[in-house]
Amino acid sequence: MxxxxxxxxxxxxxxxxxxxxxxxxxxxxxxxxxxxxxxxxxxxxxxxxxxxxxxxxxxxxxxxxxxxxxxxxxxxxxxxxxxxxxxxxxxxxxxxxxxxxxxxxxxxxxxxxxxxxxxTPRHPLWLVSLAVGLACAAFGRLLGIDWLAFGPVFVGGGLGQALRMYLHRRGVNSYVLAAVIAFTAASIAGASARLAGSTTTNLAMMASILLLVPGVPATNAQTDIMDGYPSMGSARAVSVLMVMGFATCGVWLAEALLGVQ
Amino acid sequence: MAPVDWMHLLHQAFFGAVAAAGFGVLFNFGLKALAWCAAAGALALCVRTLGLDQHWSLEAASFVAAVSASICANLFRRPLGPRGNAVALAGCIPMVPGAFFGQAILGALAVTTPHPENAAVILTAIEYLLRVLFTLAAIGAGLAIPAYLLKHREF
Structure with a gap:
């Protein structure tokens, strides 16, 4: 040819x-x-x-x-x-x-x-879970959880992250995943905090799902709009709202299950 | 000027550093960069706490904290290289008001019940929602403005 x-x-x-x-x-x-x-x-x-x-x-x-x-x-x-x-x-x-x-x-x-x-190296699963659990517990302290809730938030956040990576590898939809993780992490943190005698169970449940907070897309959304890419910025902002909406559904279910107001 | 509660300041800075480093691991930062993330988190929470202690609003305190993190990331460009902006962003993650957003949505759900208890529920839900929006905007603007003005935007 x-x-x-x-x-x-x-x-x-x-x-x-x-x-x-x-x-x-x-x-x-x-x-x-x-x-x-x-x-x-x-x-x-x-x-x-x-x-x-x-x-x-x-x-x-x-x-x-x-x-x-x-x-x-x-x-x-x-x-x-x-x-x-x-x-x-x-x-x-x-x-x-x-x-x-x-x-x-x-x-x-x-x-x-x-x-x-x-x-390109990635941190091992156990280290990411441990670090995210610790980050959630630290986030919780910044929000005002008491020390009795620190451990439960650490465990809830860490297990939530491990489950997140497992479900992500199985190709689960990212919004469904947010609801499932929020429900699991908030249930574990809420139930354990209550058992431990914490007076900040509600805050502990919120803190345990902060691993889902899409901080990078949220700030990228603004920067993209500032840089002159409003369509991508808007899409990112909508995805942030969707993730937080689904995560809140998970927390709401966990609160209903545990009878937390 | 209100007196500074040093123990509270240290507490916030320490847990800001831990949260930022933890999120740094999630974002797959290298070990050396994780230390910078922790430093950025400590700085951001220090500045925000000092602002809140002076009775600034959460939005204003978060904005000044994000500006501080961004300026410092630009000042330390030599050791940080092009990852400066990412480090400043990781440092500001502990200030993202995710819990407020959850409370705003849960408050909104309470408003839509057949017999909402009182008008305070509605006000609280709206307050939380506005607080989330304004704080997020403040953090984004605080991170972006120094980077734009200092023109250190290399690839």
Whole structure:
């Protein structure tokens, strides 16, 4: 088969567009702001020798249009569940900077992305559960729980986080997951705090679900709007409201179960 | 000027640091960055507590605390690098009024019962909801304004 130079150019452009989109997608999934996502994708595209004409990032998908010579193509990629992963986020940013300096092929960039996704370290499940339980208990002290409720909030928050990671891996819807975790964590914390003789059972139940508070998306929503991306900012704000709404349903059920007012 | 309750201040700073570091683990910060998260959390809660002790509103105290965390993250750019903004954000997470939001929704549920007890229930629910919105806005604005003004927004 003879190579058609125009088609070959399109294929090269497509590979570059998809590599830039992959970096952008991972950045979004790691909790980066849209400005950072666009900067990352642009650095990759330019480093691979093409000019990004336009980028659009939505909550569930993103698009890029790249241009080189006389050819322009637009490609789209879906985005997976949004989370927060600081180390992978910054590994991707460093990769984008490296690519922008030139000298890497698309294949090398793709291989490096695969490598980073596989090897960027994550804290073990037990450590995350322990840390989140402690964070909830500390949050509880800031809210005014008594010392008798400290342990119950620690246990409720920690077990809630362990269950969250288990259900997340099983692909449970993130809003349903928020309700289930809130119910479980608040029930455990509330029942244990009451058994321990705490006078702040209600606050303890609230503190145990603070692992669900979407603080990063909430502040990103504002920053995205300030940066000129109101659609993504609004989508993030709505998702924050949805998570908190479902979490409150879980607490409400737990309060009804325990008879807490 | 109201006197400072040092024990209360230390208590808030300590638990602010623990909460920020705990959330740092959840957000997969590296070990070195976790120490910075704890420091940012302690600073933010210190400033907010001092503000509340001076009878500022929660929103005003949270705003000044977020500004302080953001300015410090920008001042320490050399050791922190581009993760400065993320560290400041992690430090402000313990100030996010998640419990107020829950209480606002639960209050709203009480309002919609067939025979709501009294008007105070409605007022409390609205107060909590507004407090959540304004405090979140204050934290977001407090984190963003110094970063924009100091123009340290490198990738």
């Amino acid at each position: 003879t190579d058609d130079p125009v088609r070959l150019k399109h294929r090269e452009l497509e590979k570059i567009a998809m590599a830039a989109l992959r970096v952008a997608r991972i950045l979004v999934e790691c909790g980066a702001r849209v400005r950072v996502v666009h900067q990352g994708a642009s650095l990759v595209a330019r480093g691979l020798g093409v000019e990004p004409v336009g980028l659009r990032t939505g909550y569930a998908s993103q698009e890029i249009t790249v241009h080189s010579g006389g050819n322009t193509i637009t490609r789209m990629m879906t985005i997976g569940p949004h989370g927060v992963n600081h180390r992978l986020d910054h590994a991707m940013r460093r990769l984008a900077v490296r690519v922008s300096k030139g000298g890497m092929t698309v294949e090398e960039v793709e291989a490096e992305i695969d490598h980073l996704v596989k090897t």
